[in-house]
Amino acid sequence: MPRRTATMLASTLILIALICAGVVIKVPYSEMSPGPTVNTLGKVAGDPVLQITGHQTYKTSGNLNMTTVRVTGADYSMNLVAALYGWLAHDSVVVPHETLYPDGKTEEQSTQENAEEFSQSQESAKVAALTELGIPVTSYVVVSTVVKDSPAQGKLHAGDIIEDVDGTAVEEPEDVAKLVTRHKPGEDVTFTVIPAKTAAAAEKAGKKPEGSEKVTITTRKASAKENRAIVGIQAGTDHTFPFDIDIKLADVGGPSAGLMFALGIVDKLTPGQLTGGKFIAGTGTIDDDGKVGPIGGINMKLVGARDAGARYFLTPDDNCKAAASDTPDGLTLIRVKTIADAKKSLDKLRTGDTAGLPSCSAG
Template sequence: MSRRSASLLTSGLLLIGLMFAAVLIRVPYAEMSPGPTVNTLGDHRGSPVLSIEGERTYETSGHLNMTTVRVTGVNYRMSLAEAVVGWLSQDAAVIPHETLYPDERSADEVEQQNAEEFSRSQETAKVAALRELGYELETEIIVSAVVKGGPAQGKLHAGDVIVAVDGTKVTEQEQVAGLVTEHEAGEDVVLTVEREPDDGDDGGDGGRDGGGEERKRLDVTVTTVPAEDDGRALVGIQVGLGYVFPFDIDIELADVGGPSAGLMFALGLIDKLTEEDLTGGTFVAGTGTIDENGNVGPIGGVTMKTIAAREKGAEYFLTPADNCVSATADPPDGLTVVRVESLDDALAALESIRTGDTDALPRCRG
C-alpha cells in the first residue's frame, strides 16, 4: 500500500472514530427550543382553553397566545453531536444541564413541581383578572402544599380548606402554625378541613368556584414530628390563602407546566368577561407570571418563546420588563416586543394596539 493510500485510510478511520465518539459521548448539557403556542381565547384539542359558567361572556376575536418552551428531560443526556448541532442552530439554545435542573430532583419530582406551578398560575390569573374587573373575592385558609414524606401526606391534600385546629376556629394563616406548635412533637393534632368531593390529589389548586358541589367537612388527625432545627412540632404542610370565585372558571390545557402562562390567562379571562374586544382582531402573544395583585414577573426561555410566537403569526409579544434584554437580543423579524410590568400595563398596550396608536407602546430595548 502506498504512503498516500495509507494516509487516506488512516484519516478515514480517524474520521469514522470521531463521528462515533460524537454520537456516543454524553455531555452535561440540555437544550431549549420553541414549544407550542396556544390561543387562550380559542380551543385546544377540541375544548375551550377558558370556560366560564354562571356569568355573562362576550365574543372575542384575534389571539392572546400563551407560549411555551420545549426542554430536554431531567434524565436525558445529550450527545456531543447533538450539542454541536444545537450550538449552531438559531432556533435552539444549549445550556448547562444544571442551569435547568439545579438540584438532584427526579423526573417525577420535576413534573410534579411544574404541575403545581401551572396550577398556581391558573389560580393567580383568575384572582388578578377578577380583581381587575372589580369583583370582591372572599378568602380562606388552605393547605397549599403537603410535604413529601411528612406526617400529613395521604391525610391532607393541597386545596383543603382549614376551618379549625383542635377545635379552635382559624381565620389567619399564622394561627395554624401557632396552634400546631402548642403541642410537643409526637402528639396528635386534629385539623378540621373542608374538601371538594372526590378531591384526593395533592396537586389541587387554591381557589374555589361558585356554584360547585357542596364540600365535605372532616376531622383529620395527624401525629406531629419534630423540626430539624429547633424540635418544634410540625405536621408537614404549607399554609396559604385561597379564594372563593363568584362563578365557575375552568382552564383546560394539558401537557403544559410551569408558571409562565399566568399573564395570558388573565388577559384571556378579561377579554371574555368584558364587552370590549381587547385585541381588535390582532394576533398578540406573550408570557409572564402574574400574582394576585396583577404584578408581572420574569420567566425563562423568552428567546425561544418569541420565535414560537412569530412562527405562529404573532405581530406583538408582551414580555416582562425583566426579560426585555433577552427578548430583544435577536428578535424575529416582524415581531414587536412590548414591555409590561403589570396587568394594567398589558391592558394599556392592548388598547394602543387595537386603536392603532402603536407609537405609544412601551417597546423593549436591548
Template sequence: MPRRTATLLTSTLLLIGLLCAGLLIDVPYAEMSPGPTVNTLGEHDGEPVLNIEGEQTYETSGHLNMTTVRVTGVNYRMNLVEAVAGWLSDDHAVVPHETLYPEDVSADEVQEQNAEEFSRSQESAKVAALRELGYEVEEQTIVAAVVRDSPAEGRLHAGDAIVAVDGTKVTEPEQVAELVTQHEAGEDVVFTIVPAEQAQAARESGEDLPSDTGDITITTTEASDDQRAIVGIQAGVSHTFPFPIDIKLADVGGPSAGLMFTLGLMDKLTPEDLTGGAFVAGTGTIDDEGVVGPIGGVTMKTIAARNVGADFFLTPEDNCATAAESVPDGLTLVRVGTLDDALAALADIRAENTDELSLCETE
C-alpha cells in the same frame, strides 16, 4: 498510493471516527427549543381553552397566545454532535442538564412541581382578572402541603380548609404558623377544619364553607433548625369565585401562562375587544395582585410566537433585556410589569398607537 490520496483517505477516516465518537459520547446538557403556542381566546383539542359558566361572555377577535418551550426529557442524554448542532442553531438553546433537572429532584417530582405551578398560575390568573373587573373573590386559608413523616401526616390533608387554630379564627395563612409557634414542642394544637373535598365543592359552587367542621388535635414537634413548635404543614390560600371558570390545557406545566390566561378571561368577560383583531402573544407569571413576573426560555418563546404569526409579544420587564438581544424579524417586544401595563399596551395596539408602546431594550 499517492501521498495526496493517502492524506485525503486518512482525513476522511479521522473525520468519520470523530463523528462516530461524537455520537457515542454523552454530554451533561439539555436542549430548549420553541414549543407550541395556544390562543387563550380559542380552542385546543376541540375544547375552549377558557370555559366560563353562569356569566355573560362576549365575542372576541384576534389572538392572545400563550407560549411554551419544548425541552428534552429528564432521562434523555444528548451526544456531543447534538450539543454542537444546538450551539450553532439560532432557534435552539443548549443548557446544562442540571439547570432544568436538579440532581436532587426526581423526574416525578419535576413533573409534580410543574403541575402544581400550572394549577397555581390558573388560580392567580382568575383572581387577577376578576378583581380587575370588579368582582368579589373570597379567600380561604387551606393546607397547601403536608410534610412527609411530620405529626400532621395522615391527620391533615392538602386542600383542607383551616377555619381556626386553638379556637382562634384564621383569616390569612400567616396566622397558622403564628398560632402553632405559641406552643412548646410536644404540646397539642387543635385545628378546626373543613375536609378538602367539602371545601373544594363549596368553592366550585360559589357557596360558603359548610358549617359542619371538625376538630383535629395534633401534637407538635420541634423544628430541625431551631426550637420552634411545628406540626409539618404549609398554609396557603384558595379562592371562591362568583361563577365557575375552567381552564383546559393539557400537557403544559409551569406558571408562565398566567398573564395570558388573565387577559383572555378579561377579554371574554368584557364587551370591548381587547386586541382589536391584532395577533398578540406573550408570557409571564401573574400573582393575585396583577404583578407580572419573569419566566425562563424567553428567547425560545419569542421565536415560537413569531413562527405562528404574532406581531406583538408582551414581555415581563425582567426578561426584556435578554429578549431584546435577539428579536425575531417583524415581532415587537412590549415591556409589561403589571396587568395594568398589559391592558394599556393592548389599548395602544388596538388604537394603532404603537409609538406609545413601552418597548424592550438591551441593557
C-alpha cells in the same frame, strides 16, 4: 500512492473518526427549543381553551397566544455532536442538564411539579382577571399538604379551611406557621377548621362554608438540629369564584401561561375586542394581585411566537433585557409588570398608539 491523495485520505479518515467520537462521547447537557403556542381565545381539539358559564361573555377576535418551550427528557443523553449543533443553531439552546433537572430530579417528578405549577397559575389567573375587573373573589387559607407521619396526619386534611389558630384569626398562609412556632415542641396547638368535604359541598351549592371544628395537635421539633415547633402542614390559599371559569389545556406544564390566561378571561368578560383583531403572544407568571413574574426560555418563546405569526410579544419586565438582546425580526416586544400594564398596552395597540408602548431594552 501520491502524497496529495494520501493526505486527503488521512484527513478524511481523521474527520470520520472525530465524528464517530462525537457521536459516542456523552455530555451533561440538555436542549431547549420552541414549543407550540396556543390562542387562549381559541379552541383546542374542538373545545374552547377558556369556557365561562354563569356570567355574560362577549365575542373576541385576534390572538392572545400563550407560548411554550420544548425540552429534552431527564433520561436524554446528549452526545457531543448534538451539543455542538445546538450551540450553533439559532432555534434551540443547549443548557447544563442540572438547569432543567436539578438535584437529580426525575422526569416524572419534573412533570408532576410542572402540573402543580400549571394548576396554580390557572387559579391565580382567574383571581387576577376578576380582581382587575372589580369582580369580588372570596379567598380562604387552607391546608395545602399534610406531611406523612407528621403530628397533623389524620387530624388535618388537604383542603381544610383554617379559620384560626389558638383563637387568633389567620389572614394569610404565612400566619399559620407564625402562630404554631409561638409554641415549644411538645405543646398543644388548636386549629379551628372547616373540613374539606364540608367546604367542597358548600362551594358546589354556591353557599358560604360553615360548620367549623376544633382540632388539637401536639407539636414536635422541626428536626434534630432545629428546635422549632411544627405540626407538619403546608398552608396555602384557595378561592371561591362567583361563576365557573374552566381552563382546558392538556400536555402543558409550568406557571408561565398565567398572564395570557388572565388576559383571555378579561377579554371574554368585557365588551369589545381587547386585541383589536391583532395577533399578540406573550408569557409571564401572574400572582393573585396581578403582578407579572419572569419565566425561563424567553428566547425560545420569542421564536415560537414569531413562527406562529405573532407581531407583538408581551414580555415580563425581568425578561426584557434577555429578550431584547435577540429579538426575531418582525416581532415587537412590549414590557409588562402587571396585568393592568398589559391591558393598557393592548388598549394602545387597538387604537393605533404604538408609539406609546413600553418597550424592552438590551442595555
